[in-house]
Amino acid sequence: MGILSRTSYVIRSKVNSLLNRAEDPTETLDYSYEKMRDELQQVKQGIADLTTQKKRLEIQKRRLEENVEKHNDQAREAVQQDREDLARKALEKKQAKMSQIEELETQIASLQETQDQLVNKKDELQSRIEEFRTKKETMKARYEAAEASSRVSEAMTGVGDEMADVGRALERAEEQTDEMEARSAAMDELMDSGAFDDALSDKDSIERELEAGRTSAEVDTELGTLKAEMGKSSGSSSSKSASASDADVDVETDVADEKVEAELEELKNEDDSSSS
Incomplete structure (x- = not known):
């Protein structure tokens, strides 16, 4: 098989496959039924035309028969008038008309036979069309x-084209949802680790640690100062209130310690908030 033959064969098979997929059997049946009805109509039209031609020949035959009678009368009258020559001419015309009548009768008989055949074929075709119509409607149903x-089975099993598209859409939606959830979790993890703060700040990690150390030293210094101040105030108050009982001194010391602890706690909270 040559290249052109193989190419032509492949193209025809591809086209045939496409036509098979695109073909709707119900539409094909309806189209075939309409074609058969068109053929029946053409047969009926042919019978009508043939009948018309036959009727024309019959009319022509009747006119010739009338002329035959006329020529007979002419021949009789010519004989009565002793005009044998005229009688001969009339009889010659009669014979010519008789020959034409015989030819017309032959043609009319042939047309009648053809008409009868066409009528039989028309009846047979019409019967087949009715039979095809019954089968067509049954097949369509x-x-x-x-x-x-x-379609119901495909919808229930999910193997149809539309259901397959729905399944793919659900898979894509699930994949996108998983990706967004993973991205959100990653963003939360980066925020908790401070990676975003580092990326948005101009300071590097060393400078941040040094700042934290300076802040801690400042806090320690201030804490020492507060302790010293609190110690002096405790000493002066004890000299002024020497007559107070030992229990009162202990209570005041506890109150001072609580204030110091409260201030230390407040400083630590401020330090933590400034570091964050």
């Missing part, structure tokens, strides 16, 4: 029922 059943 079966096909539509099978198609509906197939």
Whole structure:
């Protein structure tokens, strides 16, 4: 098989496959039924035309028969008038008309035979068309029922084209949702680790640690100062209130310690908030 033959064969098979997929059996049946009806109409039209031609020949035959009678009368009258020559001419015309009548009768008989054959074929074709119409409607009903059943089955099993598209859409939505959840978790993890703060700040990690050390030293210094001040105030108060009982001194010391602890706690909270 040559290249052109193989190419032509492949193209025809591809086209045939596409046509098979695109073909709707119900539409094909309807189209075939309409074509058969068109053919029946053409047969009827042919019978009508043939009948018209036959009627024309019959009319022509009747006119010739009338002329035959006329020529007979002419021949009789010519004989009565002793005009044998005229009688001969009339009889010659009569014979010519008789010959034409015989030819017309032959043609009319042939047309009648053809007409009878066409009528029989028309009746047979019409019977076949009615039979085809019954089969067509039955086949269409079966096909539509099978198609509906197939669609229901495909919808229930999820193997149809539309259901497959829905399944793919659900898969894509699930993948996108998983990706967004993973991205959100990653963003939260980066925020908790301070990576975003480092990226948005101009300071590097060393400078941040040094700042934290300076802040801690400042806090320690201030804390020492507060302790010293609190110690002096405790000493002066004890000299002024020497007459107070030992229990009162202990209570005041506890109160001072609580204030110091409260101030230390407040300083630590401020330090933590400034570091964050």
